[in-house]
Amino acid sequence: xxxxxxxxxxxxxxCFVLSFAACSGDSGNxxxxxxxxxxxxxxxxxxxxxxxxxDYYSDYAQDISGDIEFYQQKPEIEDYMYEVxxxxxxxxxxxxxTQNVQNDAASNLQTRAASGDFTDIWLYWPTxxxxxxxxxxxxxxxxxxxxxxxxxxESVEALFERDGKYYGVPEANNAAGIIANVGxxxxxxxxxxxxxxxxxxxxxxxxxxxxxxIGLTLKDGADCARxxxxxxxxxxxxxxxxxxxxxxLSETDFPKSVDDLTKIxxxxxxxxISSDYNTGLTDFANEESAMFISGNWTFASIRGINPDIKIExxxxxSSQGRGYIVSGVDVGYTIGADTQxxxxxxxxxxxxxxxxxxxxxxxxxxxxxxxKGVEVKDKTAARMVAKVAAGESxxxxxxFFPAGGAEQLTNQAATQFYMDIQELGAEQxxxxxxxxxxxxxxxxxx
Numbered sequence: 389x390x391x392x393x394x395x396x397x398x399x400x401x402x403c404f405v406l407s408f409a410a411c412s413g414d415s416g417n418x419x420x421x422x423x424x425x426x427x428x429x430x431x432x433x434x435x436x437x438x439x440x441x442x443d444y445y446s447d448y449a450q451d452i453s454g455d456i457e458f459y460q461q462k463p464e465i466e467d468y469m470y471e472v473x474x475x476x477x478x479x480x481x482x483x484x485x486t487q488n489v490q491n492d493a494a495s496n497l498q499t500r501a502a503s504g505d506f507t508d509i510w511l512y513w514p515t516x517x518x519x520x521x522x523x524x525x526x527x528x529x530x531x532x533x534x535x536x537x538x539x540x541x542e543s544v545e546a547l548f549e550r551d552g553k554y555y556g557v558p559e560a561n562n563a564a565g566i567i568a569n570v571g572x573x574x575x576x577x578x579x580x581x582x583x584x585x586x587x588x589x590x591x592x593x594x595x596x597x598x599x600x601x602i603g604l605t606l607k608d609g610a611d612c613a614r615x616x617x618x619x620x621x622x623x624x625x626x627x628x629x630x631x632x633x634x635x636x637l638s639e640t641d642f643p644k645s646v647d648d649l650t651k652i653x654x655x656x657x658x659x660x661i662s663s664d665y666n667t668g669l670t671d672f673a674n675e676e677s678a679m680f681i682s683g684n685w686t687f688a689s690i691r692g693i694n695p696d697i698k699i700e701x702x703x704x705x706s707s708q709g710r711g712y713i714v715s716g717v718d719v720g721y722t723i724g725a726d727t728q729x730x731x732x733x734x735x736x737x738x739x740x741x742x743x744x745x746x747x748x749x750x751x752x753x754x755x756x757x758x759x760k761g762v763e764v765k766d767k768t769a770a771r772m773v774a775k776v777a778a779g780e781s782x783x784x785x786x787x788f789f790p791a792g793g794a795e796q797l798t799n800q801a802a803t804q805f806y807m808d809i810q811e812l813g814a815e816q817x818x819x820x821x822x823x824x825x826x827x828x829x830x831x832x833x834x
Contacts, residue, residue: 444742445479445735447535453482454729456736460511461493462719464689468752476739483732494518495796501527506724508733513717514548514556515783517631517791522722528555529723529730536738539746544758547717555722559741560755562718563772563781564612564683566702567690572599572678584648584705591655594678602652603677604660605668606806609799612681613652613704617645619785620709627788636826641709646818648707652681653806661806673697684769685718687754701769713772715781718755790831797828 460469466489473485488507490496497507498518506527512519522528531537532553537545540557548556566581573580573590576597581587591601605611619627621641630637663671665682672680673693680686681704690697703713721740723733739745746759754766756773775781786795801824808817827833 444539444744445739448480448731448735448738450480451482452480452731452735454732455484456486456508456727456729456732458485458487458509458511458736459490459493459497459507460487461490462511462685463489464685465749465753468688468749472740472745472749475745476736479739480732480735483729483735485736492796495793497522498791501525506726508724508727508729509736510722510724511719512722513720513787514722515716516787517789519722521791523550523555527725529725529727529733530555531557531723531734531737534734534738536734536741539741539743539759541758541760544717548720548722556720557737557741558717558720558758559746560717560719560750560753561715561758561776562683562685562755563701563713563715563769563776564616565681565704565713565772567672567680567682567686568700568702569672569675569678570698570700572675578678580700580702581705583711584707587705588651590678595655600655600657600677601679602655603663603668603672603680604653604656605663605665606653606656606660606803607662607664607667609802610663610665610668611802612683614645614649614802615784615786616681616704616714617648617706617709618642619714619782620706620712621645622785624783624785624788627785630829631788631790633830637829638822638826642825643818643822644708645706646822648709649805650809650814650818651707653809656806661803669693683718684754684756684772687766687768688752699768701772703771703775710780712780712782713775714784715756715772715776716784716787717758718753719749720758790829793834794828797833798825801825801828 458469466487469487473487476485477483494512494516497510500506501522530553536557537554544558544561545554548554548558568580570580576594576599578590578593579586581590594601621644622637626635626640629635630640668680669682669686669689670693671677673690675694675697684701687699690699703711705711721737723730723737727733741759743759743761746757747762749755750757750762750764751766754764754768756769756776757764786798789795789798801821804824805817805821808820812820824833
């Protein structure tokens with residue numbers, strides 16, 4: 389059965405642009421220091437973490453039955469999730485879970501929802517406009533009374549709250565920035581970047597040595613850099629105001645982020661325009677570039693390709709911005725309000741966010757825990773965790789973009805921007821890109 393499910397999921401999957409979809413939002417410009425505090429407090433609140441006893445799963449009868457769909461958009465954890473489903477079935481043998489990994493999952497689910505075919509369990513994040521639109525349509529289940537709500541860090545669980553009720557639960561947060569091949573830096577006598585000037589100096593030093601500094605993935609707008617820079621220059625409240633039509637994106641500090649992005653794009657090789665996320669990740673893992681701009685969700689995939697690689701994640705600096713990082717809910721679970729098997733869905737979600745399973749996942753993905761009592765031994769993202777703890781993080785800005793295709797249009801605009809730099813020159817390309825982004829955000833470009 390597992391192999392059959394996997395074949396079906398592979399057939400349903402497509403090459404996935406992860407620069408946006410794998411990542412999610414925190415609470416705007418909030419200070420999620422409570423997440424670290426909750427990890428300490430949870431020694432008394434989160435149980436003893438003994439997965440053999442299944443203490444966390446006793447709230448649901450093990451004779452529950454059902455056939456449920458688990459809909460998600462993270463291909464890098466697909467195999468891992470099949471293992472989790474197997475572990476779940478060892479406890480709940482009468483529940484069948486079919487994993488459905490989809491390219492552009494949010495848009496595809498919108499199409500399904502329009503025809504009355506919503507999913508059972510959806511891995512997504514509550515700050516995104518698509519999630520909000522499904523809530524507005526009454527498609528999300530109220531899970532306020534479920535015991536697993538109490539396992540989550542309060543500051544993160546609050547993101548799933550609407551009108552005093554909860555419509556989902558988080559498992560892990562993410563952080564995106566520079567993933568550096570530490571070995572390549574050390575072998576070439578180049579210091580890891582601490583700010584914009586040292587970042588540019590490192591890029592130039594690698595170029596002088598004939599080494600690609602950054603594995604940029606510009607096919608289909610798959611790079612993370614533009615999103616990180618946008619969020620650092622344009623705080624969450626401003627992005628929300630732009631999305632509401634109260635001001636233009638060009639009236640914020642967005643043009644300054646475009647200046648930085650132009651400089652980063654200047655390090656692109658001829659291969660960049662034909663490289664999607666998977667290509668860039670593979671090339672970086674094979675040491676064809678010294679840096680890759682992405683999130684902690686890539687660590688397992690990179691090490692799977694090259695077990696000997698030594699990596700560290702660093703904040704992507706900006707030249708004039710705040711020096712903040714993007715971080716938010718990377719893995720959260722929402723249940724469809726009209727599922728035929730609510731008990732089975734709740735049992736599966738409870739299993740996923742139990743302390744033993746959450747700790748297993750966070751160590752697999754080097755993720756920032758959103759569940760109490762979880763400790764992560766992998767320190768690859770230690771600098772990012774420190775930024776989050778210090779309140780120097782912001783929500784993924786694209787999750788405030790208008791629903792209905794804006795995110796896909798911005799992907800296309802980013803690819804066109806790079807092509808325009810080559811054809812029109814930097815200044816004309818920047819002006820065109822800023823105008824295009826204004827049109828996407830105000831709805832005049834659809």
